[in-house]
Amino acid sequence: MSPTILFAAPADRWAQYETPLTEALDATGLDYRLGLDLPPEEVDYIIYAPKSGLTDFTPFPRLKAVLNLWAGVEGVVSNPTLRVPLTRMVDSEGLTQGMVEYVTGHVLRHHLGMDKYIGNTTPAWDQVAPPLAQERPVTILGLGALGHACARQLTSLGFPVTGWSRTPRSLDGLRCLHGAEGLTEALSGAQILVLLLPHTAETENLLDASALDLLPKGAVLINPGRGALVEDTALLAALDSGQVAQATLDVFRIEPLPADHPYWQHPRVTVTPHIAAETRPASAARVIADNIRRNEAGEPLCHVVDRDAGY
Structure with missing residues (x-):
């Protein structure tokens, strides 16, 4: 089955990430679907960023993992509706x-x-x-x-x-x-x-x-x-x-x-205005795409968050 990937982030981020994510996912050889507005019952992966507006993960019955775009996960790690693996960005x-x-x-x-x-x-x-x-x-x-x-x-x-x-x-x-x-x-x-x-x-x-x-x-x-x-x-x-x-x-x-x-x-x-370590779309997209490829191939996800430790 081809994975369906929801991009859940503030709208302005889509313009930055659509091309890098498409290129990175194409390179994996996966047959996939990527977008902003996808039926929740068909979503396998969520690429997530804070302030996306998504706070309830229960409408996603097929969800396999949530892939955080940033290194920090404090805004999502304690969400009680999130019952699948959460990964953080290590790039x-x-x-x-x-x-x-x-x-x-x-x-x-x-x-x-x-x-x-x-x-x-x-x-x-x-x-x-x-x-x-x-x-x-x-x-x-x-x-x-x-x-x-x-x-x-x-x-x-x-x-x-x-x-x-x-x-x-x-x-x-x-x-x-x-x-x-x-x-x-x-x-x-x-x-x-x-x-x-x-x-x-x-x-x-x-x-x-x-x-x-x-x-x-x-x-x-x-x-x-x-x-x-x-x-x-x-x-x-x-x-x-x-x-x-x-x-x-x-x-x-x-x-x-x-x-x-x-x-x-x-x-x-x-x-300084939170500029020390900005997530770069091109390299971050490769990290996200490789993690999806790994999970689809039955390999362990990288950078999985320890929910008890909080990171």
């Missing part, structure tokens, strides 16, 4: 590379103290060189595909990188910590802290006042992971006190970030 060609470039660029920016030179018109010849990378400890919270890739890149540049995850991980060439005790140790040595954890009940507000107090005074925070990882009022207080010297934030609890939010005006905060 080393586009999404992962984009995150590596963002994290590496901002780690280097803060490490080198570039902000004080950019746009500097004050005649002050402060000839103090920054430390070398080997003298600047970096901690990454989250050791999934994105965290691991960023850790490898930073390690290759000479930074001593510590990685932390909720459960034990062992990765070649990387110091790995886990659990509550490991988190204390990971934070206490982080001159630059990068957040790449998923948003779950266990990680929400993980960076609260007590966690921020564990950082070395004057540490830098980079958050391209999830906005809800950080308790906003605690971070603003830490920035005002100098406990945290600077924060670069790409993700927020409400997006777009409201115009009256204190982050916009804070002199020690850089706001």
Whole structure:
């Protein structure tokens, strides 16, 4: 039977994804049907994105899997009507590379103290060189595909990188910590802290006042992971006190970030508009198409979400 594939995403996404998905699915050799408006009783797969308007999966009796277009699945993972496998986007060609470039660029920016030179018109010849990378400890919270890739890149540049995850991980060439005790140790040595954890009940507000107090005074925070990882009022207080010297934030609890939010005006905060790791249609389409091919061939799906863990 030819699989029927529903594209459930905001309407403007169809224009971006129709051609890449068609090309990627054609390359699999499958005889398929792909579209926006398909009879629910005929749908085998749903390509899903947040804000699609689809919240009830019960009208799809033939549904085999839901394939999330984004890495984050917090908007769908707890949906009680979803009773088939859910996969998340893991795309080393586009999404992962984009995150590596963002994290590496901002780690280097803060490490080198570039902000004080950019746009500097004050005649002050402060000839103090920054430390070398080997003298600047970096901690990454989250050791999934994105965290691991960023850790490898930073390690290759000479930074001593510590990685932390909720459960034990062992990765070649990387110091790995886990659990509550490991988190204390990971934070206490982080001159630059990068957040790449998923948003779950266990990680929400993980960076609260007590966690921020564990950082070395004057540490830098980079958050391209999830906005809800950080308790906003605690971070603003830490920035005002100098406990945290600077924060670069790409993700927020409400997006777009409201115009009256204190982050916009804070002199020690850089706001970027959720651009760290955008899903690229061409490479993401190949990931989606290959997963459908695998399932149709009786092979296991890749990147299946652990519904209990939330990611």
